[in-house]
Amino acid sequence: MKTKPIIVTSILAAAIVFSIDMMIGNYQIAWRHAPYILIYSLSFSIGNMLYFSFIDKFLSWYKNPEKTLIISILGVIPLNALIYYSLNLFFQVIIYGQSLQAFNQHINLLDYTIVILFALLIDLFFIIRFSFKKIRETQLKSEQLKTQNERIKFESLKAQLDPHFLFNNLNVLTALISENPEKAEAFTLKLSDIYLYVLTQKNKNLVRLKDEINFAKNYLDLLKMRFEDSLNYSLPKPVNPKAMIPMLSLQILLENTIKHNKLSSEQPLNIIIKIKKGNIWVQNNRIPKETDNNSLKIGLQNLKERYKLLNSQIEIEQTKENFIVKLPIFK
Numbered sequence: 001m002k003t004k005p006i007i008v009t010s011i012l013a014a015a016i017v018f019s020i021d022m023m024i025g026n027y028q029i030a031w032r033h034a035p036y037i038l039i040y041s042l043s044f045s046i047g048n049m050l051y052f053s054f055i056d057k058f059l060s061w062y063k064n065p066e067k068t069l070i071i072s073i074l075g076v077i078p079l080n081a082l083i084y085y086s087l088n089l090f091f092q093v094i095i096y097g098q099s100l101q102a103f104n105q106h107i108n109l110l111d112y113t114i115v116i117l118f119a120l121l122i123d124l125f126f127i128i129r130f131s132f133k134k135i136r137e138t139q140l141k142s143e144q145l146k147t148q149n150e151r152i153k154f155e156s157l158k159a160q161l162d163p164h165f166l167f168n169n170l171n172v173l174t175a176l177i178s179e180n181p182e183k184a185e186a187f188t189l190k191l192s193d194i195y196l197y198v199l200t201q202k203n204k205n206l207v208r209l210k211d212e213i214n215f216a217k218n219y220l221d222l223l224k225m226r227f228e229d230s231l232n233y234s235l236p237k238p239v240n241p242k243a244m245i246p247m248l249s250l251q252i253l254l255e256n257t258i259k260h261n262k263l264s265s266e267q268p269l270n271i272i273i274k275i276k277k278g279n280i281w282v283q284n285n286r287i288p289k290e291t292d293n294n295s296l297k298i299g300l301q302n303l304k305e306r307y308k309l310l311n312s313q314i315e316i317e318q319t320k321e322n323f324i325v326k327l328p329i330f331k
Contacts, residue, residue: 040087047083048076077116084115165255172226187225190218201247205310206330209243209280216250216273223258230263233271236280244330245280246306252299253282253325261287279315279326286323300325 052072059068085107092098169191176184197215201207213235220233250273261284263269272283300316307314307328315326 040084043083043087044080047079051075051079080116081112084112168226169222172222176225183225187222190221193218194222198248204247206244207247208241209245209329210239210241212245212247212250213239213273215248216254219251219254220271223254227263227269229265230268231271232268233273235273236275239275240329240331242331245327246303246310249303249306249327250280250282252303253327256299257282257284257323260289262289263287275329276326279328281324281326283322283324285321286318303327 055068055071055075059071089100089103092103093100169187173184173187173191176187194215197211197218201211217235220231220235224231224233254271257269257271261269267287269287270285272281274281274283304314310330312328312330314328317324317326
């Protein structure tokens with residue numbers, strides 16, 4: 001809890017009450033009241049600051065300003081009455097020795113009304129301060145998340161569908177043109193579908209899982225033409241048409257799998273994509289490359305950050321035989 005706004009508010013409120021006391025009373029009495037005025041003002045300020053800090057954990061000035069304002073005002077009225085009663089009890093009963101019965105008999109409701117109304121002026125300061133501060137913080141956070149998300153998307157696309165990907169597939173296409181023209185034509189169509197998908201979906205944070213799986217199939221078909229018997233895969237069907245995941249999530253994992261495993265017809269890489277327990281799993285048998293050296297896996301880290309921005313997280317399981325990544329599905 002920051003002390004500066006409490007001190008400033010307390011001094012300001014005490015100064016106002018002291019000025020009123022000077023105008024309606026005499027000079028000497030006003031100065032005798034000054035320490036009490038400051039204690040009361042400080043108590044109201046601390047109490048209200050703690051109260052607003054508490055409700056700020058459960059309500060939002062940005063999302064529900066009207067509800068937050070109403071609850072704030074309704075809450076501080078009994079709070080300030082309790083603070084005023086407790087202070088009076090402390091000074092009159094504990095300090096000056098008045099009996100509790102006599103103290104309760106001399107409670108003046110008009111005094112409480114005036115004090116509560118004045119305390120509401122103090123609350124107005126906190127309401128304005130908290131509301132503008134929280135709205136500004138939320139807007140700033142939203143802009144930061146938006147900027148970060150755009151950066152991650154750009155880095156992900158750049159890292160995953162870079163010129164090396166195109167270069168490798170053009171080499172395969174060149175070989176197929178002379179060896180198998182029909183296969184070369186199918187290869188070209190799938191390659192164009194991949195880049196068309198990226199171009200049409202690049203501005204979306206979430207895409208349909210069905211579309212992402214179709215994209216993954218085209219991507220895997222290209223890899224299959226390139227690696228032939230060294231690669232096998234299976235895909236789930238059918239898929240909930242309302243299911244969504246971040247764009248290129250599956251491609252990032254597939255690229256990561258190819259990059260970090262050794263492929264051969266004697267020991268093929270088996271990729272299994274399946275839907276289980278509200279997640280989509282991408283699983284492969286581990287055939288680590290000797291030169292892998294546990295590289296940074298930038299694509300996987302980007303994927304973690306993208307899910308973090310969506311208030312979710314991916315799960316990674318690694319055993320001696322298998323590597324599994326579980327991606328939460330959004331609906």
